[in-house]
Amino acid sequence: MRRNVFYTEALVCFTEMHLIHPARGHFAVLDPDVRLDDGEHMKRVLIDKWLLLVIEMHRKYSHYFDFKVIRWENFLSWLMKGDVEHPETGPCQGADIVLGAIDYTTEYVTNVNGITRQNYQQFDEKMDTFSRLIKVWPPIPFSRRGAFKLRRLQILDEIATTITHTPRPASSLWDGEGIPSGKVLKRTHSAYGKHVYLPSSPPPSVDELRSRTNRG
DSSP: OEESOOEEEEEEEHHHHHHTGGGGGGEEEEEEEEEOTTSOEEEEEEEEHHHHHHHHHHHHHTTTOOOOOOOHHHHHHHHHHSOTTOGGGSTTTTOSEEEOEEOTTSOOOSTTTTOOTTTHHHHHHHHHHHHHHSEEESOHHHHHHHHHHHHHHHHHHHHIIIIIOOOOOOOOOOOSSSOOSSSOEEOTTOOTTTTEEOTTSOOOOHHHHHHHHHTO
8 A cells, every 4th residue: 555656677476466466556567578597487567666565575474474455545535434443444454564655755635645635634633543553654753754854855955946046965864774974964953053963073873863863
């Protein structure tokens, strides 16, 4: 289940395509069969990265997990009209974790998503309720926080381009893995020069950076 997607190329077999068939609108076959050394037929496809994650988990951990692909439209219809306090009544019945959900880093309030200016607050409230009962990954608060930060970067880029007409360094969000080198690291809402690390500063530890991100 995923709305607003990022695509990549991959090789998948017929069984795997059958597994993700309910989300057939989120992958496309690019060329004819590819035969591997073991004789298995594969297809080169353009696929949503969340569906590819499901395939990779199925390949490596199918003896630990059962998977179910749910169409966004079906999930949204139940979320908005069903009993969210009792997820066992909906399409995610029996699920321990839901991968995907909505991508808050994009303009998610669109008719294409089925979310409008009239119902988006209801959608957000119901997603909050749902995510307290069944784990959602990425976590909803993290997704919203990332969306806020990305929008702030976009505003700074727009100011530099249209108002100050000054160069602006490229900015990106830290994903929590490894410590970027040669970059200025800054925590959102840091006051003045607090929690700002320059390339010339002693490198912070990963634990220190994560402690900062947990605060904002």
